[in-house]
Amino acid sequence: MKMLIYLGRRLNLLLITLLILCIASYILAFLFPGDPLTNLSGNPSPSDDQAQQLRLMYALDEGALAGFWQYLKLTLVGEWGLSLSSQNPIFDDICQFLPASIELSLYAMFVSLLVGIPLGIIAGLNHRRISDMGILSVSLVGFSLPVFWLALLLILIFALQWGGLPMSGRVSLLYDIPHQTGFILLDIIMSNVANKQQVLLDALNHLILPTLSLSIVTSSLVIRLTRRSVINVMASDYIKAAFAKGLSRPQVFWRHGMKNALLPIMPQLAMQFTVLLTNAMIVEVIFSWPGIGEWLIQAIYQRDFPAIRGGMLAVSALVVIVTISVDLLIRMIYPLSKKQIHAQV
Missing domain, CATH: 1.10.3720.10 (MetI-like)
Known part of the structure; x- marks a missing residue:
């Protein structure tokens, strides 16, 4: 039972941390120089029709919460935009x-x-x-x-x-x-x-x-x-x-x-x-x-802001996932008490 509670806490911590990373990644698109639409999509010079489609795609005209929710859904399915330098999917x-x-x-x-x-x-x-x-x-x-x-x-x-x-x-x-x-x-x-x-x-x-x-x-x-x-x-x-x-x-x-x-x-x-x-x-x-x-x-x-945003999100998420996964694995193999004594350098 204690192990299940510990697992639930760690999974909650993982989800909350990944959510915070996604929020930070979304905010970066507006803090970087240039058009936020370009920083999100990676399209440097879209036509009027393309710009309108992209604004609908990222819900930029529907408020910050709706825009972030749409960005989160696109992130989960692997739609991270294009690289400005290579135009490859990030x-x-x-x-x-x-x-x-x-x-x-x-x-x-x-x-x-x-x-x-x-x-x-x-x-x-x-x-x-x-x-x-x-x-x-x-x-x-x-x-x-x-x-x-x-x-x-x-x-x-x-x-x-x-x-x-x-x-x-x-x-x-x-x-x-x-x-x-x-x-x-x-x-x-x-x-x-x-x-x-x-x-x-x-x-x-x-x-x-x-x-x-x-x-x-x-x-x-x-x-x-x-x-x-x-x-x-x-x-x-x-x-x-x-x-x-x-x-x-x-x-x-x-x-x-x-x-x-x-x-x-x-x-x-x-x-x-x-x-x-x-x-x-x-x-x-x-x-x-x-x-x-x-x-x-x-x-x-190359000032490729979409790639910087996506790369920072990927590396940060990987570090968080590996850290929590290792913590869970060690806890399962060696169920330490709360008063454990760690080795010191």
């Missing part, structure tokens, strides 16, 4: 570019967990020893590095000086990969392109630098979270009781400490995906990665 452009941002964030999250959790465990088990101080110092340096500066530094070292890795794009221009899912590795596997292994290797080479730029900072945070949780668990009474029974240190940790150390910090680790997604938008610009961030920056340069 919703189609978002569906094309957003998977690239999600793909990059997922790979960076995987690398962050793969590196951060083991190093955090080692540091926590060797509290106040040389290995702990060394790992903590490295994580502090990584956590302090700005993402954009780190990306430029990696390009300077590995792309320009050493010349071993590409500095832009998702795959070499020599290969034409048909767009199917938007995830480049899946699209290559599903395609009939010749020399598929070579193309996959080329795509993986293009992934290395952007993924490292994102994962270094996040790995540092994962290390600090895991280390603090391991230290707290290993100092608890039931761990001391396990040592008193004669169990060795590895037996105590793997039987009693591992699960109890990771479960409390799972929500914080999962929430890092939204941070990665927003950081990925910065990295995309530097590496010319064709994701939603690169697309939004180009829209800003």
Whole structure:
């Protein structure tokens, strides 16, 4: 029963937040320079008949509430208007570019967990020893590095000086990969392109630098979270009781400490995906990665106000949906009490 109440509250929060985002997106059409009709529809110079049809379509002459209600219905069915620069449907452009941002964030999250959790465990088990101080110092340096500066530094070292890795794009221009899912590795596997292994290797080479730029900072945070949780668990009474029974240190940790150390910090680790997604938008610009961030920056340069409005709505809605979904998933797997104690950095 408590779980159903919690689920209802989170769904209400999700709907209310998405409604507020839609209201903000609708208001932006009137705050941006130019005609609100153009900012909503993406038609820069409609004829008189087209303008009248569009005003009826968006209910601009029927008041703010009626106009927003009509805008909300159009948004739900995918009618987000046209891009001023390309005249492509904005919703189609978002569906094309957003998977690239999600793909990059997922790979960076995987690398962050793969590196951060083991190093955090080692540091926590060797509290106040040389290995702990060394790992903590490295994580502090990584956590302090700005993402954009780190990306430029990696390009300077590995792309320009050493010349071993590409500095832009998702795959070499020599290969034409048909767009199917938007995830480049899946699209290559599903395609009939010749020399598929070579193309996959080329795509993986293009992934290395952007993924490292994102994962270094996040790995540092994962290390600090895991280390603090391991230290707290290993100092608890039931761990001391396990040592008193004669169990060795590895037996105590793997039987009693591992699960109890990771479960409390799972929500914080999962929430890092939204941070990665927003950081990925910065990295995309530097590496010319064709994701939603690169697309939004180009829209800003070209003063494409309908695309800016739609892109901001899409990214904000995705972050909210992912955050609440992860919260619900963690709650179902690990039903914490209201007096839970979270790991601290």
